[in-house]
Amino acid sequence: MKKIFFYLLFLLLMSFVSYQLTINYIPKLVYEVFHYKIEKNQNIKDNEIKHFDIPSDQSRDVVMPNPDFLYSVSFYDLSKKDLNLKGNMPDSTYWSVSFYKPNTINWYVKNDQEFNTNKLDLKLSLNNNLKENTIQSPVEKGFMIIRILVEKKDKESIDYYKSLQKSIVIK
Amino acid sequence: MKSLFKIKLIIIPTLIIVSFLIGIFVAVSNINSSVQNNEFSIKNGNWIVNPNMDLQNNFQRAYVSRIGVFALDEKEAIYFLSSKDNMGKNLSSDFDYEITGNPPAGRYWSYTLYGEDYYLVNNKTDVYTINKENFEKNYPITISSSRKNSNWLPSGNEKQFHITLRLYNPDKEVYINLDSIELPLIKRIEK
Numbered sequence: 001m002k003k004i005f006f007y008l009l010f011l012l013l014m015s016f017v018s019y020q021l022t023i024n025y026i027p028k029l030v031y032e033v034f035h036y037k038i039e040k041n042q043n044i045k046d047n048e049i050k051h052f053d054i055p056s057d058q059s060r061d062v063v064m065p066n067p068d069f070l071y072s073v074s075f076y077d078l079s080k081k082d083l084n085l086k087g088n089m090p091d092s093t094y095w096s097v098s099f100y101k102p103n104t105i106n107w108y109v110k111n112d113q114e115f116n117t118n119k120l121d122l123k124l125s126l127n128n129n130l131k132e133n134t135i136q137s138p139v140e141k142g143f144m145i146i147r148i149l150v151e152k153k154d155k156e157s158i159d160y161y162k163s164l165q166k167s168i169v170i171k
Numbered sequence: 172m173k174s175l176f177k178i179k180l181i182i183i184p185t186l187i188i189v190s191f192l193i194g195i196f197v198a199v200s201n202i203n204s205s206v207q208n209n210e211f212s213i214k215n216g217n218w219i220v221n222p223n224m225d226l227q228n229n230f231q232r233a234y235v236s237r238i239g240v241f242a243l244d245e246k247e248a249i250y251f252l253s254s255k256d257n258m259g260k261n262l263s264s265d266f267d268y269e270i271t272g273n274p275p276a277g278r279y280w281s282y283t284l285y286g287e288d289y290y291l292v293n294n295k296t297d298v299y300t301i302n303k304e305n306f307e308k309n310y311p312i313t314i315s316s317s318r319k320n321s322n323w324l325p326s327g328n329e330k331q332f333h334i335t336l337r338l339y340n341p342d343k344e345v346y347i348n349l350d351s352i353e354l355p356l357i358k359r360i361e362k
Contacts, residue, residue, distance in 0.1 A: 007182065011190045018194020024229045026202060027236035034240065055291060057299070063289035064239055064335065067299035068281055094279055094339055096247065103232055104240040109247050111340070145241060149279065149339075151304040 027103040031143070035075060037061060046077040046141070049170045054150060054158065070165050072146040079140050082125040087146075087168030090161060091118040094149040099124075101139050108135060120168065144170075202230075206237050213349045217255040217357065218336070220349050245346040249277075251336040257356045262314075262334065264326040267362045270312040272355035278340035279303050282312060286329045294325035315362070 038061060044050040051072045055065035065071075076083055076099075089095050089112065096111040097120070112118070121133055124144075128136040146168060150161050205211065211234055212219040221238060235242075242250060254262055262268065274280040281302035284292040291299050301312050301322050310321040316328065326332055334357065338345065345352055 007186060010183075011186050011193075014187055014190030015193040015197070018191040019198045020194075020229075022195045022198035023202070023233050026198070026233035030236040030240055055299075056297065057291040057293040060290060062241065064283075064285055065291065066281070066337065067283060067291060068302055096243070098241075098243060098247075100241055104236045105232065106242065106244055109243055111247065113340075143241070151279075151302070153305070 027105075031102045031104055034062065035143075038073070038075075044073075044075070046075045047083060047170060049074045049168060051162075051165050051168070053162075054153075066147075068149055068151070070148040070150055070161055072148075072165055072168050074144045074170050075141070076124060076137075076144055076170075077141050078124065078126050078137055082123055082127075084171045085120060085122040085124065085144075085168070086171075087120040088164050089115075089118045089120050089168075090148060090164055093151055093161075094147075096147050097122065098145050098147070099135070099137065100143040100145070102141060102143070107138055107142075198233075202233050202237055205230075205234050210234070215251075215350050215352065215354055217257065217259065218251040218253045218354050220249060220251050245341070247340065249338045249341050249346055249349070251338070251354060252333060253336075253357060254331070254333045255357075256359045258359065260359070261331050262326075262357070263331055264316040264329045267316075267360050268314040269358050269360050270314070270355050271358060272353065274336055274355060275338055275345040275352050276342040277338040277345060279337075280339070281337045282324060283335045283337070284314065284324055284326060284329075285333045285335065286327070287331045287333075289333065292325060292327040292329055292332055294327045296325060298323065298325055300324075313360075314357075317362075 038044060038050070041061065042050050049072055052070065054070055055067045059065050085097070094112060096109055098106055098109040100106050123131065123134045124137055125134055126137055126140065128134065148161055148165055150158060209219050211231055212221050221235065239250070242248070256262060256268060270282065279302070281300045283300045286292050301324055307321045312322040312324060313319045314324045314326050314334070316326050336355070
């Protein structure tokens, strides 16, 4: 009888541990699957930037994409070096830079009105060197999204915003 | 003594495997059930909104990662989602709908349709949104599988679809009153 009680208690405890581990791991799993998919489908490595076209009904990289946006994304890794993010951004439409932890939590976002300039020049670092354009990342590895709103969908507007999007580099 | 050791050698690993499977199953079921019931969502009419990016615990983090990753915080953008018309019926391309009322105040707004799989509704016209820029004033927004002259959101051939109202840089009054602010109605109309 004692043995059965022990086994049941053991089962209960181990189930609880497994439950907590699963709950803790789900966001990371979602991120890892996304990382794998993008890396494989888009041929992008860490600390490289990928400029996506405006999403369409054929887009399958992420659910509920916003078809009004041009997205540029990067998986960053600061273990070896700091990163510089530079580019020419639009001056009359919404755009933003956002960073996420591997558990998909958004830890930084800043938009065009807050930047006050259309020259994007940011340094991403694990250390805070107190320079104005430096962002201190709370995590060594994470994900970055730059969103550019394309209000008008005529070819001229799209080409213009795409040319700006292409100017964004990460080094 | 030897046989007792052998029994333990079988029972303990079996218990570990079974308990881990139970833990995984219960965790995934709980998350799925919370997602189905919009447990952490704010409800306003037939719209739901998930503004709580300042997450309190691992369960909420897991929940958010299941409903939509890489969203922005509420000051930057708010995402209202609806899968039902004003009568509480599922949205379907078998019917036409009209969106009445104005979106809440903010810098930019857009309506987008997503299929049951939460990808953009398939359509040949490449029209996916009605937004602040392409919205024609004095005309209602019509959701239909057949072409309309103005403010048309194609519903394709989706037996069930969802609609998202996105609001970028919403006014503060919007994100502090998410459960009571007046939101547009999605009315079923004659096809």
